[in-house]
Amino acid sequence: MSLSAYLRDNLAAIVTGALCCLGVAGMMAALGTGPDATVLVPCFVAACGAVALGIGYVRRRRFYAELARIVEDLDRTYFASELVDAPDFLEGRLAHEALEAVGKAAADDVSFHRQQAESYRDYIELWIHEIKTPIAAAHLMAADLHGETASKLKAELDRIESYVEQALFYARSTSLARDYAIREIGLADAVRTACKKNARYLIERGVVPSVEVGEDVTVFADASWLAFILGQIVVNAAKYGAAVVRFSAREEDAGTSAARTVLEVADDGQGIPASDVPRVFDRGFTGRNGRAQGSATGMGLYLVAMLCQKMGLGVGLASEEGAGTRVMLAFPHDRRRKDAL
Structure with a gap:
């Protein structure tokens, strides 16, 4: 709350006070008290009014500044009343009580919908x-x-x-419960598991997987979640015209705190239009290729991104229409890092 806004809000009181000072000055002059008293008394009244306005501004400014800061920092603003002390002026207490009522109603509503x-x-x-x-x-x-x-x-x-x-x-993926276990697993085994699980579909589509991942390459992930993620990527590649899906792994930033293993899944399919690439991980987004297929749900890559985020993995995609698509999964070596990509 700025001083100018506060003064505008109290303009009626300021004008009334100024008129009162003029009235007092007129009365003092009419009573013949002399020019010094005629000026001094109204000035004293005006000074008292200014002090009262200043005290009111300081009290209100502290409360509203704290409220604005907390609301700006909070993700759930309906908790604001719990973090702001009730002020000692009337309109502030009324605002605080209103905040408490709104916050309680919002919290109850959120709890109901969460249940x-x-x-x-x-x-x-x-x-x-x-x-x-x-x-x-x-x-x-x-x-x-x-x-x-x-x-x-x-x-x-x-x-x-x-x-x-x-x-x-x-x-x-939408649950707050953690129903996965991050363990050290063989990356080549995870790739083979995903391909085997979708073998019938790959054979039907004439897709040949090529696994160029060393048997000694290990990563930190949940085995079943990783198999599902790779399965979604493989099925997408087969669905959109790939003949070969190539899996390769490399280590990046070795010897640093950002060290990671990157699994690249590359196909030679029809690729994704450049305008669609930024949105491929959005929920329900099918894009031009998906609409042409008719059976796309737009959930596969969304789930890939969601599960990678849950496990602290990085995911990225690059594609060129008519030349194929590459999906990169980044597995941090330091499990304390969640921003490895």
């Missing part, structure tokens, strides 16, 4: 676990079938299972 979201997430996870039983049964029945129709049926079952798994990881 609803958690209940819905719990239901989704339960449903996913339940739906896995009929999917597994369908896989067993389809195993005895042969021929082209049977192959198509198995491929569709794989797609259903992939979408169910995607829903499960999406539900987990």
Whole structure:
């Protein structure tokens, strides 16, 4: 709160005080008290009024400045009343009480919706676990079938299972609970696991994976989450015309606190238009290629980015339309660093 704003807010009181001083001066002159008293008494009244205004400004300025600072620093502004002391002037106390009421209502509303979201997430996870039983049964029945129709049926079952798994990881990515474990794992094993899990789809699309990752290369990650991430990248490459998906690893910034292992997944597919590249990790964004496919959900790369963020990994993408796409995953060597990319 600036002084000019405070004076404008109290303009009526200032004008009234000035008129009172003029009135007192007129009365003193009419009573014949002499010129010194006629000037001194109104000036004393005006000085008292100015002091009162100054004290009021200082009290209010302290409260509103502290409130503005806390609101600017807080992510959840409805907690502001808990961090600001109630002031000792009336309008400030009224404002503080209003803040408390609004904050309590907002906190109750947030708590209610959080409980609803958690209940819905719990239901989704339960449903996913339940739906896995009929999917597994369908896989067993389809195993005895042969021929082209049977192959198509198995491929569709794989797609259903992939979408169910995607829903499960999406539900987990929005949870505050930490249901993953960061351990040292072999990067080549994680790549092979992802390719094996999506082998039927890769074969159907005629995609050949090329693993150029040393057996001695290890990274810190959750094995199942990393397999899912790589699976989403591989499926995307196959979906958009890749014939070869090449996995390679390199170490960057060795010997420094920013040391990391970078896994590059490169394909020779149709690539991504330059205008779409900045948004590929946005939730629900399908882009020109996705709209042309018709079956894209825009959730695959969004989940990749979300899960990488949860595990403290870096992720980046580079693409040239007609030449292919490269996805880079950065695994920090120092697990205390969350900003390795």
